[in-house]
Amino acid sequence: MPIFKRYYIADIPGLGWLGKFYVTHAMHYIFAIILIAFCVYLVLDFALSKKKISGITVSGFVKACIILGLMVSGALMVIKNLPGVYFSYTMIYVMNLSHLGLCMALLAVSFYTLVTKRGWVK
Amino acid sequence: MTSKISRRVFLKGSFTAAGSVVVSSSVVEAVSSLAKEEIESLVTIIDISKCIGCGECVIACRESNAVKYPQPEKPFPKMFPERVPIQDWSDKKDVTNRLTPYNWLFIQPAFVMVNGEKQEFTIPRRCMHCENPPCVKLCPWGAAKQEPNGLSRIDADLCMGGSKCKKVCPWDVPQRQTGVGLYLDILPALAGNGVMYKCDRCYQKLAKGQTPACIENCPEDVQIIGPRSKMIEHAHLLAGQINGYVYGETENGGTNTIYVSPVPFDQLIFETGKGKPPMKRVDDMMADGNNLARAMLIAPIAGAVAAFSKFYKRIKEDD
Numbered sequence: 001m002p003i004f005k006r007y008y009i010a011d012i013p014g015l016g017w018l019g020k021f022y023v024t025h026a027m028h029y030i031f032a033i034i035l036i037a038f039c040v041y042l043v044l045d046f047a048l049s050k051k052k053i054s055g056i057t058v059s060g061f062v063k064a065c066i067i068l069g070l071m072v073s074g075a076l077m078v079i080k081n082l083p084g085v086y087f088s089y090t091m092i093y094v095m096n097l098s099h100l101g102l103c104m105a106l107l108a109v110s111f112y113t114l115v116t117k118r119g120w121v122k
Numbered sequence: 123m124t125s126k127i128s129r130r131v132f133l134k135g136s137f138t139a140a141g142s143v144v145v146s147s148s149v150v151e152a153v154s155s156l157a158k159e160e161i162e163s164l165v166t167i168i169d170i171s172k173c174i175g176c177g178e179c180v181i182a183c184r185e186s187n188a189v190k191y192p193q194p195e196k197p198f199p200k201m202f203p204e205r206v207p208i209q210d211w212s213d214k215k216d217v218t219n220r221l222t223p224y225n226w227l228f229i230q231p232a233f234v235m236v237n238g239e240k241q242e243f244t245i246p247r248r249c250m251h252c253e254n255p256p257c258v259k260l261c262p263w264g265a266a267k268q269e270p271n272g273l274s275r276i277d278a279d280l281c282m283g284g285s286k287c288k289k290v291c292p293w294d295v296p297q298r299q300t301g302v303g304l305y306l307d308i309l310p311a312l313a314g315n316g317v318m319y320k321c322d323r324c325y326q327k328l329a330k331g332q333t334p335a336c337i338e339n340c341p342e343d344v345q346i347i348g349p350r351s352k353m354i355e356h357a358h359l360l361a362g363q364i365n366g367y368v369y370g371e372t373e374n375g376g377t378n379t380i381y382v383s384p385v386p387f388d389q390l391i392f393e394t395g396k397g398k399p400p401m402k403r404v405d406d407m408m409a410d411g412n413n414l415a416r417a418m419l420i421a422p423i424a425g426a427v428a429a430f431s432k433f434y435k436r437i438k439e440d441d
């Protein structure tokens with residue numbers, strides 16, 4: 001995002017790529033691929049294992065929902081970026097804002113669970 | 123066709139707008155528009171051998187689009203940090219020899235040396251309307267869109283003026299005016315810097331079945347517009363007749379503007395720089411992203427395979 005350049009973040013040695021938009025675009029996709037594969041693995045592995053748990057924590061549930069939301073809005077944006085795909089202004093705008101909002105929400109909740117040492121499952 | 127979000131509505135709460143109703147109905151809309159028989163993109167052919175450089179197209183563009191031009195409020199709010207550039211064209215509206223927020227089309231004088239003789243050309247330049255426009259696809263704010271007829275445009279009510287569209291455009295087309303737009307209503311000192319402007323292919327005229335102003339007002343019929351398949355064929359026919367060359371058909375993965383010239387484009391000599399785009403060969407800038415998008419489909423399968431193989435291993439060990 002242009003804001004990284006504005007606030008010198010892209011000037012920090014090693015972070016120059018943040019100002020190179022085709023690089024950030026590719027990185028974003030690569031991280032998404034890793035995230036999707038990892039989440040599918042975790043969920044399936046959990047379902048297939050015989051681990052006994054009494055339930056998922058509230059914060060764990062909230063985080064799972066946010067991540068799911070990020071994946072859905074992100075997937076829609078990946079579709080949007082393919083050639084020959086036309087979304088309306090409203091659709092594009094809502095996708096962008098919800099992806100951005102969810103990302104910030106995830107950061108906030110993760111920070112909270114980190115500080116309060118709350119896990120995913122009971 | 124226009125589902126414009128006003129600045130006020132945005133401020134009233136974008137998250138209400140992000141409600142599931144809007145999302146689901148838009149998804150249905152988008153998917154059904156994909157399923158529908160594909161609307162063909164419109165392509166313009168610009169035959170530079172016919173252009174006499176009269177500038178009528180530039181005047182027509184300015185008159186036709188003047189209502190869309192920025193009306194910045196002065197003095198501009200101070201921006202932080204200080205290195206954020208103020209870009210003010212409101213006192214230089216008369217500039218016509220480059221792209222500006224008030225001039226979306228200009229005539230680029232060029233020449234070529236053929237057997238020691240100088241041959242001169244004038245080339246109308248503006249947004250190429252890429253088939254897969256990076257300016258639209260990479261806008262972090264969702265302020266730009268492409269219409270099914272291939273044109274791309276930036277919504278002046280949503281643009282924050284971050285200039286990413288210009289940086290990702292292979293021709294640096296969009297131009298910024300400070301002191302207008304949505305950023306003024308949010309945190310003008312800290313984020314945003316105006317609105318980006320460029321040729322929108324006279325979308326309001328096309329919507330009514332009319333011809334863009336620059337095409338309509340050219341006395342030499344330099345430009346023609348029509349469906350992609352027909353225009354590509356026609357461009358090659360034209361080029362064949364004059365033993366010439368085309369530019370724009372494959373640039374950046376394909377654009378909806380095709381220049382036809384009697385001389386090779388890489389031999390044309392002209393001034394390039396700020397607001398004066400080059401005519402270089404451009405690879406498909408979105409290609410890497412599109413390839414990664416395909417790899418993304420494999421991601422859940424890879425995750426599932428890993429989980430199942432671990433499961434089977436354990437069962438085997440249990441046996």
Ligand code: SF4
Pocket residue numbers: 172173174175176177178179180229244246339340341342343344345
């Ligand atoms: S109006 Fe036609 S001939 Fe005149 S400068 Fe424009 S394209 Fe060239």
Ligand code: SF4
Pocket residue numbers: 249250251252255256257258274290291292293294295296320
């Ligand atoms: S030429 Fe530049 S501004 Fe025009 S559609 Fe392509 S990327 Fe966007």
Ligand code: SF4
Pocket residue numbers: 182183184186187226227248320321322323324334335336337
């Ligand atoms: S298509 Fe319309 S906006 Fe674009 S250069 Fe021509 S007159 Fe100007």
